[in-house]
Amino acid sequence: MLGDRIRKLRKQKKLTLEALAGKGLTKGMLSLIENNKAQPSMESLAYIAEGLGVEVTDLLEEVSTMELREVLEKAEKLYNEKKDKVDDKYQQLLTLIEPYIKNLTQGYEGARLLDIYSRSLYEEKIPGWENLAGLAATMYDKMNVTANRAQIAIFRSMVKFIEHDYSNALEILLSERMEIKSNHVYMDPMTQVDLDYTEAILHFAVGDYKTASHVMENALIFSKKHRIFYRADDLYRIGAGQAMMFSDKEKREHYLRKLKQYGDFAEDSLSILVHDLLIAMTLIAENKEYANAIEILDHYLANPQEEEVVESLYTIEKGKALYGLGEFTEAIRQFEKVETPTTTHHPFDLSLFYVRYSYKALCHVELGEMENALQSAEMAVKNFKNIPSLPFKEFAIETYNAILAKINPVQS
Numbered sequence: 176m177l178g179d180r181i182r183k184l185r186k187q188k189k190l191t192l193e194a195l196a197g198k199g200l201t202k203g204m205l206s207l208i209e210n211n212k213a214q215p216s217m218e219s220l221a222y223i224a225e226g227l228g229v230e231v232t233d234l235l236e237e238v239s240t241m242e243l244r245e246v247l248e249k250a251e252k253l254y255n256e257k258k259d260k261v262d263d264k265y266q267q268l269l270t271l272i273e274p275y276i277k278n279l280t281q282g283y284e285g286a287r288l289l290d291i292y293s294r295s296l297y298e299e300k301i302p303g304w305e306n307l308a309g310l311a312a313t314m315y316d317k318m319n320v321t322a323n324r325a326q327i328a329i330f331r332s333m334v335k336f337i338e339h340d341y342s343n344a345l346e347i348l349l350s351e352r353m354e355i356k357s358n359h360v361y362m363d364p365m366t367q368v369d370l371d372y373t374e375a376i377l378h379f380a381v382g383d384y385k386t387a388s389h390v391m392e393n394a395l396i397f398s399k400k401h402r403i404f405y406r407a408d409d410l411y412r413i414g415a416g417q418a419m420m421f422s423d424k425e426k427r428e429h430y431l432r433k434l435k436q437y438g439d440f441a442e443d444s445l446s447i448l449v450h451d452l453l454i455a456m457t458l459i460a461e462n463k464e465y466a467n468a469i470e471i472l473d474h475y476l477a478n479p480q481e482e483e484v485v486e487s488l489y490t491i492e493k494g495k496a497l498y499g500l501g502e503f504t505e506a507i508r509q510f511e512k513v514e515t516p517t518t519t520h521h522p523f524d525l526s527l528f529y530v531r532y533s534y535k536a537l538c539h540v541e542l543g544e545m546e547n548a549l550q551s552a553e554m555a556v557k558n559f560k561n562i563p564s565l566p567f568k569e570f571a572i573e574t575y576n577a578i579l580a581k582i583n584p585v586q587s
Contacts, residue, residue, distance in 0.1 A: 178211035180234055184227045184241070185209075195226045238275055243284035246275060250291050265295040279310075286314035290327065297334065321359045322366045328355060329373050337520050339561060341380040348374055364401040368394055372406045376413060380522050382563030384417065408437050408446045416523055419453050420566055427457070448475065448485050455492050465499040468492065487513045491531045503538040510535045515558075526567040529558040533567075533574040545582050552578045 185195050196205040199222040207213035208223075215223065217231075224231045233239035250271055253264055261267070272292045279285035279292075289311040296304035308327055315324035328351030335344035352370055355362070371394035378387035395410050411434040418427035431450055438446035451471055458468040472493045479486040494509035515528040532555035539548035555571040562568050 176211045177234060178209045180239060181223060182209040184229065188227060197226060238278040240282060240284060247284045247288055250288060254291050265298040268295040283318060283320065286311045316358045319359055321362050324355055325366045325370055339520060345377040345381055348377055364403055365405045368398055368406045372409055376521060408443055411437060412449050415453055419456060420523060452488055459492060459496050459499060463499060465496040468496045484516050488527055494531060495534050498534050498538055503541045507535055507538045522562045526562060526565050529555055530567040533571045536574055536578060540578060548578050549582060
């Protein structure tokens with residue numbers, strides 16, 4: 176009720192009846208209004224709103240913008256908490272926002288709360304998130320809030336990406352980009368780089384490496400032109416990774432140099448670790464300098480300080496180096512330490528994990544354990560089934576066929 180909202184806002188502002196009534200109203204009349212026993216005129220309503228420091232519409236709406244702002248502040252704080260610190264954060268967000276859902280029809284606060292609520296529904300695997308995300312997107316469009324609108328586009332595409340439905344993920348992103356471009360007259364540089372980065376990794380994911388490289392390189396040129404470092408580390412990493420995967424020595428050295436410079440400048444440990452990992456991979460795959468590679472890898476593995484994914488990739492490369500040195504039993508032991516993370520979804524990254532089964536198979540061959548070799552080789556081929564054509568996938572298939580030929584030379 177109107178009176179209830181006025182009283183609530185007055186108390187939040189720590190104003191007495193007399194203070195709010197001032198010279199424009201009597202204390203008695205204000206009391207009647209607050210108790211819903213009298214309806215204020217529009218003139219009185221404007222006077223009360225001015226005294227409370229709000230718009231008249233805030234008093235007429237069931238939930239004021241100020242109240243939504245307070246809810247959003249709590250929601251943003253909770254949403255940005257790491258999941259391992261708050262196990263049920265998405266359920267808490269749903270509980271916090273749900274009472275206001277029917278009132279989230281306009282304004283930035285309403286759009287952002289719908290946005291967060293839809294993401295929380297998705298995380299909790301509750302149907303209906305798509306429609307609410309669509310409503311939030313429409314509200315952002317009307318207000319020309321491009322950065323938030325772009326994040327919904329990226330989120331929608333990443334839902335399919337996580338399902339390893341790379342083609343649909345790319346299709347959604349390209350469609351959303353076109354819609355954003357037609358509805359928004361200006362896009363800030365950081366938002367454009369975000370969209371470019373996402374588009375590049377999706378083109379890579381579907382095997383369109385030419386377009387991916389074009390988008391990625393244009394994003395780097397754009398970043399340099401606008402003097403922003405945002406996403407530079409991510410772009411350098413995928414550039415170096417792609418060059419490594421396809422043995423493009425010139426590009427690999429260029430992106431590795433950029434990655435190292437960025438890591439040193441920004442004191443970004445992840446960039447330096449990826450740089451060192453790719454150096455070790457080069458020493459193993461091209462130079463056959465296995466001992467030197469192990470020295471680099473062990474320096475980190477002696478005291479791993481980054482996320483588990485990095486440690487796992489270092490461990491796989493150590494196993495590959497040990498295979499090269501003929502230490503087959505120890506190499507197998509290294510490969511068996513690793514599990515493919517459930518948080519890894521890009522074909523490039525998955526390939527780095529899946530290839531360990533092929534190397535493990537080769538180690539078993541050298542030890543004369545042909546049944547184990549075939550099992551590991553089959554596991555590699557099975558994992559690579561839905562991955563686009565990549566050198567590691569071809570290696571896995573070749574390894575499987577070679578082992579099959581050794582076991583059953585007549586059929587091969």
